[in-house]
Amino acid sequence: MSIELKNITKQFGGVSAVNDVSFTVADGQLVALLGPSGCGKTTVLRMISGLEMPTAGEILVRGKRVNDVPVQKRNIGFVFQGYALFKSMSVADNIAFGLLIKKWAKADRDARVAELIELLGLKDLAKRFPHQLSGGQRQRVALARALAPKPDVLLLDEPFAAVDAKIRQELREMLVNLHHELNVTTIFVTHDQEEAMEVSNRIVVFDKGRLAQIGTPREVYEEPASEFVARFIGVMNVLDCEVREGVARCGELEFPTHGVADGQRLRIGFRPYAVQVSNDLMAYRHFAVLRHTYFLGVLLRLELEFPSGLIIRARMSKEEYARLNLTEGRKISLQIRQYRVLAREGELLPPEVSVTHHLGPSPGDGI
């Protein structure tokens, strides 16, 4: 079922939580609403569900305005961050609740509950009560309960935030599989960019109540629409540069620019994978020392320091690292294959990491 938001604004006591947000979710998509906490993403989800009313703007479902349709009539499935299972009901009763309310016949209800218990692997837990379940099991029950009445849309608020890393991974995969199987339009809220990239086929990025970008994970990663998106999604080296003789300079690094006057300041960004490293000092024109290697599994992250003290991050595979025979403290040569201008003077935001070019840890260092 397609959902469209048109110029949605939500104010709480005069403070704007969501500001003029418009986007469309096509039928059957799996969409992530992504942003740091307090960016309004949960409020958007709650407005789609009908738990919250927009202050201004329209919400359209299948082209029909639903602003005034109460939450009970929207036929949505909602999974709350804290699961919000009914504590006084067993797992089976929790799942059956929506069916009971919608007056399904007992036989149909039982069949549907059995189906969902099977689908979500809750077989031995049907008679248990919520306090007897682990976090991951509770999450699966919450999903089953939301899916039982065959909702048109499945909405999930930070669905995997409260479980440990291993279970989270399983649940992510389960959500993707479920979506694949049921093909129900699904929207979930997350602050974890890695989760958004992995699970969704479209990402809506929010920044301070406004829409920052909407696109596929690849688009958002490779073509960030703003410095905020670039910094928020994945790891990015961000350098403050000054333009001299048509070239933006920062320490030893130089980035040719077009049509920028001398003396102007620019912010340049490039991904760690855009840094090409060689153990042959003649290969590229820049030199740096491999300060530290972070082992992340198949990929390694390298911290490279220039003679001027400028530090950047690079990324390479374990095999490449072995092939180049790299060790910490070794001198290397490098070049930067791709970069982008994140912000020009006048639109420069204060740097979010630290003032000099020493990069602190940023979210989702795994990417």
Next chain:
Amino acid sequence: MAGIPKPKLNAGQRKSQRGTEEAPFVKWLLITVALLFSLVFLLLPLVNVFAQAFAKGFTVYWDALKHPDTIAAMKLTLLVTVICMPLNVLFGLAAAWAITKFEFRGKSLLVTLIDLPFSVSPVVAGLMFVVLFGLQGYFGEWLADREIRIIFAVPGIVLATLFVTFPFVARELIPIMQAAGSDQEQSALTLGANGWQTFWYVTLPSVKMGLLYGTILCIARCVGEFGAVSVVSGHITGKTDTVPLHVEKLYNEYQGAAAFAVASILALGALLTLGLKTWLEWREAKLETLAQQAEQAITQ
């Protein structure tokens, strides 16, 4: 295990004591004081009630109980309880719901108002109703013209009792509902439930222990209230005497054994209430431990 020598403990290690614990004599002193106090001031008088009740034999006891005036007092007390208890349950639920689920102006005022009957002396509460509905009261003339009797009649007793027992259910429910939050209710809404269904299937089951507990306290007070009821009742024997008022009257008329006989019924009721409350608490604690054990079993 035979192979491992037992470490020898010196005296200090054997009687190991937590750093946060009081010295033993302080501990025992406090326990003794508390026990002695409850023995002398709580248990002894209670035992005495029963001793006095049976002092002149079982026949006197039984005669006092089956006296028409005693029966009338019991009926009145029962009637008052049957009217006040459901009203206070209803009010308590509504107030707790309003306070915990909605944001509105004057919320803290409402919370304070609920506590008012706790802080006002019952006698003053009774007098308030006399000032309002008595013959010389604000509405006295208007009521007299229509021949509606409130003061020195059953309606006054009901009103006074209602006022005094007002906070019990609400006070019990508010913290429970606050702790539960509104997530469960919201998920019921997303599953299509209307307000009534949400209340019936979700809210009520989650507060049922607190509701039961508050109701028990409310009933106990309905039955036992003296001060406020005394002011508005008028003490018409067989008509406006509740059980506590009847006990006082018997005692003042030097019918000690009869007074204690009727009092023993009240005391018995109080004991039953206490027993019921303890049992409920014990049962809940047991369920809690079971739940914890189950949780541990899962995490292990």
